Amino acid sequence: MARLEGIGVGQGVAHGPVARMAPAPEAPAEEQSALTAEQETARVEEAVAAVAEDLKARGEAAGGSARDVLQAQAMMAKDPTLKKAAAARLGKGLTGEFAVHDAFAEFRATLEGMGGYMAERAADLADVSQRVIARLRGLPAPGVPTPGHPFVLVAEDLAPADTALLDLDQVLAVVTIQGGPTSHTAILAREKAITAVVGAVEADQLHDGQTVIVDAADSAVLTEVTQGQLDDAQRRIDERAAAVAAPVTPGALADGTEVPLLANLGSPDGAAEAVELGAEGVGLFRTEFLFLSADAAPDVATQREAYRRMLEAFPGKKVVVRALDAGADKPLPFLTEEEENPALGRRGLRALLAHEQILRDQLTALAEAEAETEADVWVMAPMVSTVAETEQFVALAREHGLRTAGVMVEVPSSALVAEPILRHADFASIGTNDLTQYTMAADRLLGSVADLQDPWHPAVLRLVGEVGSAGAATDSPVGVCGEAAADPLLALVLVGLGATSLSMAPAALADVRLELGRHTAETARAAAQAARAAGDAAGARGAAQQVVREAAQG
Template sequence: MAEIHGVGIGQGVAVGPVAHMAGRLAPPSDAPSARGADAEKAAVSEAVQAVAAELNARGERAGGSAQDVLEAQAMMAEDPTLADSVAARIDAGSTAEYAVHAAFAEFAEQLQALGGYLGERAADLADVAQRVIAHLRGVPAPGVPEPGHPFVLVAEDLAPADTALLDLEQVLAVVTTEGGPTSHTAILAREKGIVAVVGTGDIDLADNQSVLVDAANDRVVSDPTDDERAEAEERRAARAAAQAAPLTPGALADGTPVPLLANLGSPDGAAEAAALGAEGVGLFRTEFLFLSSDEAPSVESQRESYRRMLAAFPGRKVVVRVLDAGADKPLPFLTDADEENPALGRRGIRALQHRENVLRDQLTALAQADAETDADLWVMAPMVATTSETEYFTSLARELGLKTVGVMVEVPSSALLASEILATADFASIGTNDLVQYTMAADRLLGSVAHLQSPWHPAALRLIKMVADGGRANGKPVGVCGEAAADPLLAVVLVGLGVSTLSMSPSALADVRQALLAHTLDEARRIAAAALATGSADEAREAARAAA
């Protein structure tokens, strides 16, 4: 028996035999084309169109966030810059296969150099290249194995197209050597409720070898004992029973209410979130309306999307984040293409203030949708760093008819200024993914610094407490909408620090609801104090476990 450690996604546990992801295609030869440039270009065009159509079709079948991811991959396949690069190589004598291989690899290197969200997309681009080359060769693209029995999938990483359509009757769990807690593999695994441990580093597991995947404890155990298997089955059954229990509002054991809300990326997920017990929406990301366009959408088209979302939650809170563009999400009509370090440049509220017409249209559409529905609409600005940015956004939003206006706390400066910011804003919502990234100076999507990306780090927990204290001093609510809220034990810690609401992927609601019901407010405060008194993320988690 040996233990392998990584980052667990969710609270599940599974036992089964290993099956490895099929390997990549062999690189194409750089021998010159024998059939001419026109024929090579025609072959590439047909292959790219076929791959894009397949990705879009998979997205339609998968729905939810998976559809957004796969549609983005399809757009990558048809990117005009890549097409020009491929054509130039073919004109210079390359075959279609080699031109695709070289052009996509060069672009992937550029993305990796940028880091952040764009760096993570390099893996998605590599998957597209493999699919195009496979189509050119007339062979199946590398993908998920089919051993004929349920299995634990082990891979370097999973492409979104594969993760989105995993057969959950066959795939018991997923283990990846690469990736972090916010990689697409992790995001989609969390959304689909897949037991997963990611970012393990190099591992030595053989096909058909038995493993126990314990996401709750961030580990993979090879050749588990009979006792370990029995314990895992007990935990699995207990978790299934908890998820099947009647839905109740989020609360602690002493009755202290802790509303549990959903993070959503489009109106399409609203019905499922409500069915899983979401008491509202704590983060509605509006980027889906903007990312596939060369110009900002009209007020009318935005209004209809917002109206659909609000109508799904009558009488309940829906927190909408205005467009968060820049850095990992550049937009031609909003952001500068030549920023040297966009992650620290004009992004979030800075980009919107620079192009105020885009912000005004979005706020106008939100106000119109609010007037047509019965939901309790709250609107917040991303990446707020100063009190002046807070004053600017809240003033403009109220001028345009919005009643409840707040900010996201994603950088240390806004946490340090929480009391002053919340003297103006109506509420704050902590985005733990970016807050940890900027606090620790560690790109949240780089496996090389994954050990610094944990929201359990006491530095991050202390900043969260400062925001909660600032909310309490001003009588303003403070929520968490980052992935930290989906960790049941960490959710208890967050409430103990003073956070009043938690928002997460809908699939995490049942686990968090169960964890909160096991502790009173005094106990949550004691558990939080134990975590705060440590010096590292691992120590904080272990201290919280011991205190709980």
């Protein structure tokens, strides 16, 4: 048996024959055009516009975060820097195909040189370039193979436009040679619950028709497999399918300890699907969707209608609404200012308190929407750093008639003073994405420090433990709503650290529910203690796995 290592996405397993995605079309040669520069420019502009429109249409069809990814790709296609670079080459009489290829390649090389997150965005740029060139040549855009039977898709990397619209009745799993945990393939595979292993550099050895097992839980692709291994993989597939198909039960550990499993949602559009997938409520409703495309803050009536649509989907259920979180990578002209280091500037609650009427309008809209529905609204402030900020926000929420007001714990200071914070707030919710960023002093968008963006790091886990202990001491709920909660093993560790609820992308709910149901609170605490004692993220994950393995063996 051969074993190819990669980075697993989720807990799925699949087996089947390989179908490789065709390589990118041959790069155009540098040659003079028979057309004028003006004619070539018109060809390029038409092709770029058509590709951008196609990407947007694919995004609308896919919905969810795929829509955001593909809209970003459409914006890439129309980037003024790329347009200027292509125009310079067209001005020299070169063909449109080469001008596009060369201009995009230059920018792509810059992104790849940055490494990490930015290097992974370079793959998205390459896909746009290939689609524009195919359009110029009158050829169909590159895409997923259609062998006529279910298959394991193997590709150098998978473009967002292809990932978003995969036929999941045919694609059993995805294996990519390139990519990492923050690649769009990984992000969209996680959202759609596609079994995937990314960054499996030796997968270029796989050939069409070869039977493989893709084990995301073990971050591996197995080749030269035996019938016994195929039978074991099928058993796991059937067990997972049964868990998904079974009537949804409340999240709980094997000993009956309740752990409500909630959904992270970015707009009301995903509410129905979240309910169908077993969400017991909403642990993070991001309200930025109302503000990011606006020139001014929406009025109370507009906000009330959007909030009401969300709340109606969860009668009698908890819906945790995050107040507008602007600043850093989400600037708003009517709320934030240009700063040299916006991640450490006036963002989140700091920005809202500096423009208090915007916060007051949002709280008013939330209270009115709650009054029109049967949902239980909890509101929380983003980026809280101090006890004083907590007191100010909770007082404003109470003033506007909202009964349950809490805080996001996203910076080390609020984790370290969680107990005094929870003497004023009704609950805390840990945002592991930003907490990891600020704990490790590693920008979430900076590729050169992407390796530090791991919520398994013991420093992050210890801060989570501080909040968990504070919640126990004050008898306050402590949720986790960052992406860490979607990792089933890490979810167990988070419960062991004191989390009383977990919120995640709806597609992750079934896997997390299944994993928690296999273990007791004692195992969760032991896994958490072992992970905290490790020296790095990999050691923490390994230590938790060992505890779980030993507990399963009795």
